[in-house]
Amino acid sequence: MKEVWEIDPKRHEPGFVLHTAGWPMENDTYGGAFLYHMEGNPVSLGFITGLDYANPYLSPFEELQRWKTHRNIRWYLEGDESKGIKPGKRLSYGARAITAGGLLSLPKTIFPGGALVGCDAGYLNVSRIKGSHAAIKTGMLAARAAFDAIHAGRQHDELTAYPEAFEKSWLHAELNKSRNFKTGSRRASCPRPS
Ligand SMILES: Cc1cc2nc3c(=O)[nH]c(=O)nc-3n(C[C@H](O)[C@H](O)[C@H](O)COP(=O)(O)OP(=O)(O)OC[C@H]3O[C@@H](n4cnc5c(N)ncnc54)[C@H](O)[C@@H]3O)c2cc1C
Known part of the structure; x- marks a missing residue:
């Protein structure tokens, strides 16, 4: 699952790359996430869920939404009125499959x-x-x-x-x-x- 956001320039650092593994998924589910600061103010972020997950209630889309609530991720997106930092705006979103057999x-x-x-x-x-x-x-x-x-x-x-x-x-x-x-x-x- 991927989203492209436009964020406040004060929280943007072109070329900055952030990768995460695990949370918010269960330990036995494979996956991880990325957040890339592109040129200008856009940020491309996404969450990858291994489709061989065992929990039938798991939703890859919801995992991305939960991941965005982590303080280190939402810091970029939500802004801070007291510091004059505007909230980010989601520009587009989509999904793709990755063949990850190796x-x-x-x-x-x-x-x-x-x-x-x-x-x-x-x-x-x-x-x-x-x-x-x-x-x-x-x-x-x-x-x-x-x-x-x-x-x-x-x-x-x-x-x-x-x-x-x-x-x-x-x-x-x-x-x-x-x-x-x-x-x-x-x-x-x-x-x-x-
Ligand atoms: C969310 C996400 C993030 C990723 N991040 C990275 C990254 O940071 N760095 C990295 O190196 N890799 C990354 N990858 C992996 C990378 O995108 C793929 O490994 C790479 O694109 C594979 O190239 P490919 O040419 O084999 O296939 P693809 O790029 O998938 O190209 C296949 C093309 O064939 C076309 N096609 C399919 N069927 C037909 C048909 N019947 N007739 C004509 N055309 C057809 C498709 O439309 C597509 O354009 C990421 C993948 C995803 C999904």
């Missing part, structure tokens, strides 16, 4: 005549909630393999050079480091049998 959930990324790259395959680094660099890198690796195949006069076969190049790339090393991030955060908080 390295251990990757499907086979090649098939005759085609390949999966970026978030279609699940290359997002779930510990950083960042996938743009992975989408660009896997696009480049697949393009290189396709270029070489075309040069060799091949067509409609599998671009095996692409997953091979991925396994040797910095992206594989990066995703390998965070491969257990989601499972680890959940296990750490699950009740253990006594």
Whole structure:
């Protein structure tokens, strides 16, 4: 869930980035939030909820609204009349899905005549909630393999050079480091049998 706000310039610091994990969600629910101060006075904020949550009453939209009540978040949004700070104004809002499986959930990324790259395959680094660099890198690796195949006069076969190049790339090393991030955060908080 995302919202864009315009806030008082006195509370705005272009380039400032804030990330949070956990609250207000239960310990066994995966998720976190971001608040980015963009150029001018807008602030982009959002709250991510792992859709494998167990509590059927949980509402990802309400989690975002609850998160905004935290004193460190609402400080930016609500203003302060006594200090002449105007309340912020919500300009827009929306929602998107993130594929957050990681390295251990990757499907086979090649098939005759085609390949999966970026978030279609699940290359997002779930510990950083960042996938743009992975989408660009896997696009480049697949393009290189396709270029070489075309040069060799091949067509409609599998671009095996692409997953091979991925396994040797910095992206594989990066995703390998965070491969257990989601499972680890959940296990750490699950009740253990006594
Ligand atoms: C709330 C949120 C915050 C994020 N923050 C960050 C961040 O700070 N840094 C970061 O690196 N990453 C971030 N990400 C992740 C990042 O956005 C993705 O990892 C990245 O955009 C994946 O790129 P992609 O090209 O694989 O897929 P996408 O960017 O999803 O592009 C796929 C495109 O294909 C189009 N499409 C779909 N189906 C069809 C069709 N049938 N025909 C034609 N077109 C189609 C879609 O409209 C879309 O434009 C964030 C994601 C979300 C949701």
